[in-house]
Amino acid sequence: DAKTTQPTSMDCAEGRAANLPCNHSTISGNEYVYWYRQIHSQGPQYIIHGLKNNETNEMASLIITEDRKSSTLILPHATLRDTAVYYCIVRAGGTSYGKLTFGQGTILTVHP
Amino acid sequence: DTEVTQTPKHLVMGMTNKKSLKCEQHMGHRAMYWYKQKAKKPPELMFVYSYEKLSINESVPSRFSPECPNSSLLNLHLHALQPEDSALYLCASSQGITAASGNTIYFGEGSWLTVV
Numbered sequence: 001d002a003k004t005t006q007p008t009s010m011d012c013a014e015g016r017a018a019n020l021p022c023n024h025s026t027i028s029g030n031e032y033v034y035w036y037r038q039i040h041s042q043g044p045q046y047i048i049h050g051l052k053n054n055e056t057n058e059m060a061s062l063i064i065t066e067d068r069k070s071s072t073l074i075l076p077h078a079t080l081r082d083t084a085v086y087y088c089i090v091r092a093g094g095t096s097y098g099k100l101t102f103g104q105g106t107i108l109t110v111h112p
Numbered sequence: 113d114t115e116v117t118q119t120p121k122h123l124v125m126g127m128t129n130k131k132s133l134k135c136e137q138h139m140g141h142r143a144m145y146w147y148k149q150k151a152k153k154p155p156e157l158m159f160v161y162s163y164e165k166l167s168i169n170e171s172v173p174s175r176f177s178p179e180c181p182n183s184s185l186l187n188l189h190l191h192a193l194q195p196e197d198s199a200l201y202l203c204a205s206s207q208g209i210t211a212a213s214g215n216t217i218y219f220g221e222g223s224w225l226t227v228v
Contacts, residue, residue: 032211036219043116043202043219044155087154091211097168098211102154 009107018075022088025069030093037084078110116220124226133223135186135203143209144186147202193227
């Protein structure tokens with residue numbers, strides 16, 4: 001599976017949009033981009049995923065560049081409860097097993 | 113409903129004890145997983161079950177023994193563990209093991225294990 005690169009940490013003011021970048025320059029055509037987050041002492045929480053198109057759900061938006069080599073997770077109005085480690089994961093698609101391999105992630109701190 | 117339930121939430125065991133961690137889901141998922149997470153590290157895959165059969169073992173030591181009694185339950189039997197096995201053990205499930213749409217993996221809250 002393709003590897004991802006994320007900043008180690010980021011800060012965001014409460015109420016502002018949080019934009020979390022992820023580089024996956026070696027992604028192949030059938031690999032998906034998944035985002036999870038892990039709030040301290042809890043299990044990872046699924047946020048969103050996409051293949052080629054931008055995606056939006058009730059939690060966040062996922063913007064994938066046209067060449068698919070990078071993506072950005074957007075939390076439109078960050079709250080203190082969004083403070084967590086955010087993992088960007090590239091997961092193999094197709095008919096074979098798609099392993100979910102976590103990297104180091106980005107520690108997002110939302111401050112008042 | 114995307115709930116995966118794990119029990120117990122906390123477990124302290126001696127190195128000679130035998131204990132089990134339990135995981136349950138009622139989403140009709142046919143794939144279930146065990147992950148291990150050490151402090152300040154990302155989760156690491158241990159085992160994958162698909163249709164109640166062990167599909168993947170990520171070279172996990174035999175002192176960890178998984179069991180899938182039925183499609184809703186997943187156990188992790190622990191025996192002769194070492195202090196370095198102390199970690200958060202996460203169970204997860206998904207409809208299938210591919211990344212096809214609808215096969216999102218959902219995690220439980222984990223079981224904190226301390227080996228003394």
